[in-house]
Structures are given as structure tokens and as C-alpha cells.
Amino acid sequence: MELDFSTLVPYAGELVQGFVTTVVLTAISTLAGLGLASLVAYVRSGKASLLGRMLGGYVEVTRNTPFIVQLFFLFFGLSALGFKISALFAAFLAMTLNLGAYSAEILRAGIEATDRGQLEAARALGMSRLQSYRHVVLIPAFARIYPALTSQCIIVMLGSAVVSQISVFDLTYAANFIQSRNFRGFEVYLVVTLIYLLLAVGMRQAFGFVGRRAFAFRQGGNA
Amino acid sequence: MIEFTLWDIVRNLLLAARWTIVLSLIAFAGGATLGMLLTLLRLSSLKPLRLLASVYVDLFQGTPLLMQLFLAFFGAAALGFDVSAWTAASVALTLFTSAFLCDIWRGCVEAVPSGQWQASRVLGMNYMQSMRHIILPQALRLSVPPTVGFSVQVIKGTALASVIGFVELTKAGTMLNNAAFAPFTIFALVALVYFALCYPLSCYARHLERKLYGSGIR
Amino acid sequence: MHKPQRILKTFKGALASGLLVLASISAIAASTSALASSLADIEQRGTLRVAVPQDFPPFGSVGTDLQPQGYDIDMAEYLAEQMDVNLDLVTVTSANRIPFLQTDKVDLVISSLGKNPERAAVIDFSEAYAPFxxxxxxxxxxxxxxxxxxxxxxxxxxxxxxxxxxxxxxxxxxxxxxxxxxxxxxxxxxxxxxxxxxxxxxxxxxxxxxxxxxxxxxxxxxxxxxSPCYIGLSQGNDELKAKVNALIEQAKQNGTLESLSQKWFHTSLPESFGS
The missing domain is CATH 3.40.190.10 (Periplasmic binding protein-like II)
Incomplete structure (x- = not known):
């Protein structure tokens, strides 16, 4: 059997559309997910509370069930109950909740490594609780766990291939679409897999670029 | 028209969960064996072997598991191998698992303080001897919690085998939903079964981790 | 302690490794061929492998025991019985039934398959066996x-x-x-x-x-x-096609199809359907 990649050329438009969707979806759920994670980690690192327990439940349920089941539940389960959300929004929600749960745990480990004395020092300098939290706890914790966070975001991007199953026009949807038209599944999947690989490498570089700038102040002390 | 009682749904989901467990065990056993081999390659003193293992790990960690499954299922056949959904799912999940375990274990070996290496070399051990008697036992101790933790990812990964038609828990869920149409109940139950499988492992991993690192501090 | 080194850190590295893998796979693919099973192969094997739907009632769905049932499944049973071989049912989805045939995972696709030019370019069709x-x-x-x-x-x-x-x-x-x-x-x-x-x-x-x-x-x-349904088979598998067509014709004549229609569609076959 001869592989023929030229049959993909007429479908370049679909590939581009899928690529853009995957990138945009990943970008916004990364931002939202990291925001959610900061919030959850903030609540859970404080005194034990009902809210903290509930957020703990959310983290455990998300981490211990498959992404595809969460997606089906949000898309079909909730809409059957009358909470109708679009496929794109369900995908965004599932990705955000996932990244949020995993990053919250990573972040919590980073926060727990914070020197409590520094926090007290910051309060003594007259910073508010939120201010000192931001400067003494959150930002250094982010810097400490930045590599782990980078990997987690890439895992969520790669996992997003599953959103094709609820009709979101992402890169995998494009691959399946082309496969159903030209019946050249193997070629399509190989090429799309390569695109995902490049996307993962690109994300790692982009995170590295942002990290070097955002946490520049730590470089001198650490290296 | 056939009516599905709640018991019919639960019974079928539990029956299908068997295949999720079997597939997870295959993937984990195969992945651990291959992962061990890769870790050895990765730590070898020969550069081409190290390079080979690194490229392998990066390829599997840098591409979606779903694509790996599609390629194993339809790709292998195009290459002339006749693979069933069983084989394809087992192979893809084994390869995926081995790449992640290799990365975890390499990290554990490297986390053994370098002073240990120097000490064993001073004692006159060669590379293999120091690896076997000094480094690996310590690395093994470090590797247990993250390995148990990763087994959760393997179980969750088997859910994607549903997409190539392998009838496990998730596929049974979609099949039942098509016949009984109760998506809220069915997918909540499916999630519950996964949770029952994964949560104890997550807790155990965390417990092991605390024991390992807690003992050092106290 | 040195930092873990990532080989695929750069686009160049990833692209090079990816293309290398791509090239080697293409080379292997070119040297192999996925051949379809002929009628003789099937008879020798003693098993007919048929792709059927499990999510498309009344053609194919599952009962409370999750076993497939429906018009397509009965059709597959009829063919296997007449050919005097065992039946191996493989449940497929609409999207993957053609690849199953292309990669010789099944001998026949009886999955309410309609005919269109895209499909006719890659597989063959029998005579129609169900109205749609x-x-x-x-x-x-x-x-x-x-x-x-x-x-x-x-x-x-x-x-x-x-x-x-x-x-x-x-x-x-x-x-x-x-x-x-x-x-x-x-x-x-x-x-x-x-x-x-x-x-x-x-x-x-x-x-x-x-x-x-x-x-x-x-x-x-x-x-x-x-858009009536046809049985799909791999291209050039003419003996198998002739056999299947003869059995469909026989089923039309002896009322087998009509009784299937009554059983699953609760109605007679349409007149256009050659009966």
C-alpha cells in the first residue's frame, strides 16, 4: 500500500480551521484554568472551611474521572436536564475544570513550600492580606512550579483532541472529517499527529519565553 | 421497545468495568516492562541509546493519546498487521504508559543525590555496580508514589479506547445511553465507577508520598 | 544535578524526528499490502466477519444484555447460515465502517450503508438489501x-x-x-x-x-x-459479491426480506424494492 499525502491538499482549509480552534480553545482555557487554580489553591491553603471542602471534592472528582466522560456529562447530561450549553462551551468548561483541578494541586504544593516567616514579614511591612498573598506566596509559588505547570497545560492541549467527539471543529475533528471524505485515514492521522507534536513544542517554547520574562527577578538568585 | 431498568444499566456498566480493569492491567504491566527497558536505555552511557529513548518519550508525550489509538488501530492495518480493537488498545496504551513511566523513573534516578554516586565510585564500584547496589534501590523507593499516582492516568486513558469501538466502561455508557436515553444518570454512573476505581489509588499514592517525605522531615 | 534534557525542545528537532518517523512508516507501508479475504478464504476460515451497527435502531441496536440485534444483524445471520459458515459480528460506527473494510478487519459491511460516489471509489456494493x-x-x-x-x-x-x-x-x-x-x-x-x-x-x-x-x-x-442500503465489500472481490447478490435475490424471492421488514420496520417492503 502506497501512502499518498497529496490527497490532503484540498482539505488544507479544514486543517487550518481545526488548528485555529485547538489553539484558541487551549489559550482561553489555559488562562481561565490557571485563574481557577489560583482561586482554589488560595481557599484551600487557608483555614479549613465548607467552601474549601467543596473545592476539594471538585478537585478529586475531576482528577479521578476521564475527561471524555466529563465532556459527555456536561454536553448531554446537563442539556437533558435543561441546562443547554453549546459544544464549544462544554469543551471550554471541561478543559478549564481539568486544568484548574490539576494546577490547583501543583500550586498548593508550591504554596506549602512558602516560608511562613516571609508572609508575616510582609504583613508587618503593612501589606494587606491579599497583597502579601500575591507577592510573597502566589508569584514565588508560580515561579517554583512553572515547569510542572507548563507540562500540565500541554497535557490539557493534547487531551483536547477528545472534544472532537462532541462535534467541536478542532484539529482532530478536521482529521476525522477528512478521513470520512477521502478515506485516507492513515495519512491524515499521521500529519495531524505531527501538527500536535509541533504545537506541543511551540507551547513549551512560548511558556519558556513568558517564564523567563515574568520570573526574571528570580533568575539571579537561583542560578 | 425494550425498557432499561436502573439495575440493567448498573449491571451492564459493572460488567463493562471488568474490561476497563483488564485493559488497565495489561497497559500497566506492558508499560512498566517497556518503561523499565527505556529507563535503562535512557541512563545508558552510550549516547545513541539515550537519544533513542528521549525521542521516544518526547514523541509519545507530545502527541494526543487519541491520535496514537487511531494510528494503532487503522495505521497498523495499513502497514499489513491485522489488529483487533483489543490489540490496538493494548499496544497504544502500553506505549503511552511506558513513555510516561520512563520519564517518571528517570527523574527518580536523577533525584538520588550525586554524592551517592561519588561515594560508590570511591568504594571501587563500577557504573553497573553502583547503579544496582546504591542508586536503583533508592530510586525505587522514590518511584513508588508517582508510579501509583500514574496508574490513575492509565485507567482514565482506557476510556479513549471506546473511540475505536472497544467495549469498556465508557463505550458501554454511550451504548446504554443510545438504547435507554438517560444521559444524566448514565454518565454520572459511569463517572462514579471510574471514581471508585481511581480515588483509592490516588489516596494510596498520596499516603505513600507523605510517608516517604514525611519521615525525612520528622 | 543536571537538568533533564529534552530532545524535542526545538521545532527543528521535533520536525526532523517527526518527518523521520513519517518517512520510515511510508517506506514500510509501501512494501506491504492489506489484501481482502476472498470467498475461498472465508470458506476455509469457516467464519464470516460482518460489520454491523449497534447504535442505529431498527437496523442494529443493543438489548439489555448489550448484544446487537436488528435488521442488519438478521441479514448477516441469514447470509452466514446460507453460506454454511460461522458468523463473527463486529460492531462499528458510521464513521469507521469503511476503514474496517479497507483494512480487512471484516469481509462484509452490513450497516445500513448507502451508496455514493465517494464510497464507490474505494469499495464495492452488492444489490440493495433494505429500503431507506x-x-x-x-x-x-x-x-x-x-x-x-x-x-x-x-x-x-x-x-x-x-x-x-x-x-x-x-x-x-x-x-x-x-x-x-x-x-x-x-x-x-x-x-x-x-x-x-x-x-x-x-x-x-x-x-x-x-x-x-x-x-x-x-x-x-x-x-x-x-437511498436504499447496500452490503459493502472490498473492491475486486467478485466471487464474494456474486455469492452475496445471489443470496439477496433468493431472500427477495422467498420472502425472507419481507419478513425481516415486517419484524423490524412493522411494514411491507416498498414496491420499488423489486418484490
């Missing part, structure tokens, strides 16, 4: 539409790679949102859960949904085309 009318269906509450142009601005669900997908893609106005799902189960779920208010599917499938979920019973909006 494709249409666009909507809920009672949904806005009534008379013709394809009325779909402008609407969202409609369809199973990816099905005949109705191809037809709809050609018929629907540019600003129609077509939501394509992996399999029929997901398409039907999307309709029943209210994610889409219109679907393109077959008349008997819609009737089955109506019987099950009266609240969102799909009503025919307009018919797309008469």
Missing part, C-alpha cells in the same frame, strides 16, 4: 421548513461520513451550521438532549426515536433522497 429514505427531521416545536433553503441560519446534527452528511453538505445553504458527530448514538443523543433541533437521518430511525421519546418525536421536514 433520508430526510431532515425536526421537533414539533421547531420552525417548519419546506425545502433545503429554509435551513439557512439553523443548526442541524448529522453523523459524520454518512450519506446524509454528504447530501446535506451539498444541499444546505452556506450559513447553516452542520454539527457532525462520531456515530449515530451521539447524533441521536444530541437531538434528544436538545443540543440540536434538526437532524438528518433515515425515516425508520426517526420513527424509532419517536416511539421511544414521544416528547421530542422527530417529524419529517423534507425528504433528502431515496
Amino acid at each position: 429514505f433520508l430526510g431532515v427531521f425536526g421537533t414539533e416545536q421547531a420552525e417548519q421548513i419546506e425545502e433545503p433553503a429554509g435551513l439557512a441560519g439553523k443548526t442541524i446534527g448529522v453523523t459524520r461520513g454518512s450519506v446524509e452528511d454528504m447530501e446535506l453538505t451539498g444541499l444546505a445553504p452556506g450559513d447553516t451550521t452542520i454539527k457532525r458527530f462520531e456515530d449515530n448514538a451521539t447524533t441521536i443523543s444530541a437531538f434528544l438532549s436538545g443540543q440540536v433541533d434538526y437532524i438528518a437521518t433515515g425515516n425508520v430511525v426517526a420513527a424509532q426515536i419517536a416511539e421511544r421519546e414521544s416528547q421530542r418525536a422527530p417529524k419529517m421536514v423534507f425528504q433528502i433522497k431515496d
Whole structure:
């Protein structure tokens, strides 16, 4: 059997559309997910509370069930109950909740490594609780766990291939679409897999670029 | 028209969960064996072997598991191998698992303080001897919690085998939903079964981790 | 302690490794061939492997024991019985039934398969073995539409790679949102859960949904085309095709098809159907 990649050329438009969707979806759920994670980690690192327990439940349920089941539940389960959300929004929600749960745990480990004395020092300098939290706890914790966070975001991007199953026009949807038209599944999947690989490498570089700038102040002390 | 009682749904989901467990065990056993081999390659003193293992790990960690499954299922056949959904799912999940375990274990070996290496070399051990008697036992101790933790990812990964038609828990869920149409109940139950499988492992991993690192501090 | 080194850190490295893998796979692929099983192979094996649906009642669905049942399954049983071989049922989705045939995972596809030029380019078809009318269906509450142009601005669900997908893609106005799902189960779920208010599917499938979920019973909006079902087989497998065609003809003559129609569709075969 001869592989023929030229049959993909007429479908370049679909590939581009899928690529853009995957990138945009990943970008916004990364931002939202990291925001959610900061919030959850903030609540859970404080005194034990009902809210903290509930957020703990959310983290455990998300981490211990498959992404595809969460997606089906949000898309079909909730809409059957009358909470109708679009496929794109369900995908965004599932990705955000996932990244949020995993990053919250990573972040919590980073926060727990914070020197409590520094926090007290910051309060003594007259910073508010939120201010000192931001400067003494959150930002250094982010810097400490930045590599782990980078990997987690890439895992969520790669996992997003599953959103094709609820009709979101992402890169995998494009691959399946082309496969159903030209019946050249193997070629399509190989090429799309390569695109995902490049996307993962690109994300790692982009995170590295942002990290070097955002946490520049730590470089001198650490290296 | 056939009516599905709640018991019919639960019974079928539990029956299908068997295949999720079997597939997870295959993937984990195969992945651990291959992962061990890769870790050895990765730590070898020969550069081409190290390079080979690194490229392998990066390829599997840098591409979606779903694509790996599609390629194993339809790709292998195009290459002339006749693979069933069983084989394809087992192979893809084994390869995926081995790449992640290799990365975890390499990290554990490297986390053994370098002073240990120097000490064993001073004692006159060669590379293999120091690896076997000094480094690996310590690395093994470090590797247990993250390995148990990763087994959760393997179980969750088997859910994607549903997409190539392998009838496990998730596929049974979609099949039942098509016949009984109760998506809220069915997918909540499916999630519950996964949770029952994964949560104890997550807790155990965390417990092991605390024991390992807690003992050092106290 | 040195930092873990990542080989695929750069685009160049990733692209080079990826292309290397791609090239080696292409080389292996070129040197092999996936051959279809001939009639003799099947008889020697003693087993007929048939791809059937499990998410497309009344053609194929599952009972409370999750075993497939339906018109297509009965058809497969009839063929295996007449050929005096064992039957191996392989459940497939609409999207992957052609690849199953192409990669010789099955000998026949009996999965309410409609004929279209895209498919005819890669596989062969038998004579028709079941009637099928494709249409666009909507809920009672949904806005009534008379013709394809009325779909402008609407969202409609369809199973990816099905005949109705191809037809709809050609018929629907540019600003129609077509939501394509992996399999029929997901398409039907999307309709029943209210994610889409219109679907393109077959008349008997819609009737089955109506019987099950009266609240969102799909009503025919307009018919797309008469698209009977054919049995799919790999190209050039002429002996097998002749055998299958002879058995379909026999089933038409001796009333087997008519009784299947009565059993699963609760109606007689249409007159156009050669009986």
C-alpha cells in the first residue's frame, strides 16, 4: 500500500480551521484554568472551611474521572436536564475544570513550600492580606512550579483532541472529517499527529519565553 | 421497545468495568516492562541509546493519546498487521504508559543525590555496580508514589479506547445511553465507577508520598 | 544535578524526528499490502466477519444484555447460515465502517450503508438489501421548513461520513451550521438532549426515536433522497459479491426480506424494492 499525502491538499482549509480552534480553545482555557487554580489553591491553603471542602471534592472528582466522560456529562447530561450549553462551551468548561483541578494541586504544593516567616514579614511591612498573598506566596509559588505547570497545560492541549467527539471543529475533528471524505485515514492521522507534536513544542517554547520574562527577578538568585 | 431498568444499566456498566480493569492491567504491566527497558536505555552511557529513548518519550508525550489509538488501530492495518480493537488498545496504551513511566523513573534516578554516586565510585564500584547496589534501590523507593499516582492516568486513558469501538466502561455508557436515553444518570454512573476505581489509588499514592517525605522531615 | 534534557525542545528537532518517523512508516507501508479475504478464504476460515451497527435502531441496536440485534444483524445471520459458515459480528460506527473494510478487519459491511460516489471509489456494493429514505427531521416545536433553503441560519446534527452528511453538505445553504458527530448514538443523543433541533437521518430511525421519546418525536421536514442500503465489500472481490447478490435475490424471492421488514420496520417492503 502506497501512502499518498497529496490527497490532503484540498482539505488544507479544514486543517487550518481545526488548528485555529485547538489553539484558541487551549489559550482561553489555559488562562481561565490557571485563574481557577489560583482561586482554589488560595481557599484551600487557608483555614479549613465548607467552601474549601467543596473545592476539594471538585478537585478529586475531576482528577479521578476521564475527561471524555466529563465532556459527555456536561454536553448531554446537563442539556437533558435543561441546562443547554453549546459544544464549544462544554469543551471550554471541561478543559478549564481539568486544568484548574490539576494546577490547583501543583500550586498548593508550591504554596506549602512558602516560608511562613516571609508572609508575616510582609504583613508587618503593612501589606494587606491579599497583597502579601500575591507577592510573597502566589508569584514565588508560580515561579517554583512553572515547569510542572507548563507540562500540565500541554497535557490539557493534547487531551483536547477528545472534544472532537462532541462535534467541536478542532484539529482532530478536521482529521476525522477528512478521513470520512477521502478515506485516507492513515495519512491524515499521521500529519495531524505531527501538527500536535509541533504545537506541543511551540507551547513549551512560548511558556519558556513568558517564564523567563515574568520570573526574571528570580533568575539571579537561583542560578 | 425494550425498557432499561436502573439495575440493567448498573449491571451492564459493572460488567463493562471488568474490561476497563483488564485493559488497565495489561497497559500497566506492558508499560512498566517497556518503561523499565527505556529507563535503562535512557541512563545508558552510550549516547545513541539515550537519544533513542528521549525521542521516544518526547514523541509519545507530545502527541494526543487519541491520535496514537487511531494510528494503532487503522495505521497498523495499513502497514499489513491485522489488529483487533483489543490489540490496538493494548499496544497504544502500553506505549503511552511506558513513555510516561520512563520519564517518571528517570527523574527518580536523577533525584538520588550525586554524592551517592561519588561515594560508590570511591568504594571501587563500577557504573553497573553502583547503579544496582546504591542508586536503583533508592530510586525505587522514590518511584513508588508517582508510579501509583500514574496508574490513575492509565485507567482514565482506557476510556479513549471506546473511540475505536472497544467495549469498556465508557463505550458501554454511550451504548446504554443510545438504547435507554438517560444521559444524566448514565454518565454520572459511569463517572462514579471510574471514581471508585481511581480515588483509592490516588489516596494510596498520596499516603505513600507523605510517608516517604514525611519521615525525612520528622 | 543536571537538568533533564529534552530532545524535542526545538521545532527543528521535533520536525526532523517527526518527518523521520513519517518517512520510515511510508517506506514500510509501501512494501506491504492489506489484501481482502476472498470467498475461498472465508470458506476455509469457516467464519464470516460482518460489520454491523449497534447504535442505529431498527437496523442494529443493543438489548439489555448489550448484544446487537436488528435488521442488519438478521441479514448477516441469514447470509452466514446460507453460506454454511460461522458468523463473527463486529460492531462499528458510521464513521469507521469503511476503514474496517479497507483494512480487512471484516469481509462484509452490513450497516445500513448507502451508496455514493465517494464510497464507490474505494469499495464495492452488492444489490440493495433494505429500503431507506433520508430526510431532515425536526421537533414539533421547531420552525417548519419546506425545502433545503429554509435551513439557512439553523443548526442541524448529522453523523459524520454518512450519506446524509454528504447530501446535506451539498444541499444546505452556506450559513447553516452542520454539527457532525462520531456515530449515530451521539447524533441521536444530541437531538434528544436538545443540543440540536434538526437532524438528518433515515425515516425508520426517526420513527424509532419517536416511539421511544414521544416528547421530542422527530417529524419529517423534507425528504433528502431515496437511498436504499447496500452490503459493502472490498473492491475486486467478485466471487464474494456474486455469492452475496445471489443470496439477496433468493431472500427477495422467498420472502425472507419481507419478513425481516415486517419484524423490524412493522411494514411491507416498498414496491420499488423489486418484490
